[in-house]
Amino acid sequence: MDIDALNAEFGIAGTLRFVEGRSGFLMIEVENALATATITPFGGQVLHYRPREAPDDLLFLSDQAHFTAGKENKGGIPICWPWFGPDPEGQGRATHGFIRCLPWTLHVCEELEDGSTRIHLGITDDEATRAIWPLPFELGVEILVGSTLAVTLVSRNRGDHPMRITQGLHSYFKVGDATRIRVLGLEGCRYIDKARGAGDARIVQDGAITVGAEVNRIYEAVPARLAIEDPVLGRRIGIDTRHSRTCVVWNPWIETCREMEDLGDEDYRRFICVETVNTASEVIEIPPGQEARIGADYRVESL
């Protein structure tokens, strides 16, 4: 990792620079007229984003996040790929795939006319990825840092056979107090309740989602516009999804939070995950040579 060389090749004076961040991890810091953001090429993960006029960060990042090579970092927007959730083949491979723990390659950093900054990172199969998952792929993430944050994941099948994946943008949103928020937009949708271990039974969401116990649900046939209303931070987070009809809502609550070594005991109050995913019955099949996309735009509005 040569920070000077990266700054010389990709840095943008006054707007984008490479720095050594927590535990020496390489970070891309963006500060333009519209927003500030931090992205790490490890996992292609956005860690922070704050629109110029907003007092608070959009995203939660755990003080206990690992920042150790080969481990995932809890917070920001981890990318889950080529599977979301437990190993689909039951071989004991990592939950949420392996791509969030690997270094990605920088392709483009550029300023756009509207004042936003575009960052494009990618990762391609190699010996190490094929040892875990045999398929040839090219995966890219485009991150647009502007008055909104837009993240788009593009998967290309480089092989001769159809590629089946599940995937997700595992967004951790910072909240003032999780027990006081409302997640809006999923009213009337059917969900699988993973926290209650109710198998594949579908339950219908009655009203807005609130948090008063562990929440771990996969919502199906969801609309493209969701929101989190947060009276403590006095804001509404808007989430507009693309190419996703499935949404996971997760808050670990007290016990699971205490069991997780990469969360502080009180962190369950500080975030809610509302994740833009393709999983459960939404498995994506990509024909040889073709691409599939998933994405989301995030915005912060005052209440």
Ligand SMILES: O=P(O)(O)OC[C@H]1O[C@@H](O)[C@H](O)[C@@H](O)[C@@H]1O
């Ligand atoms: O700790 P991880 O692997 O980042 O996963 C966090 C959570 O991610 C959620 O998406 C899952 O529904 C939960 O079951 C899981 O615990």
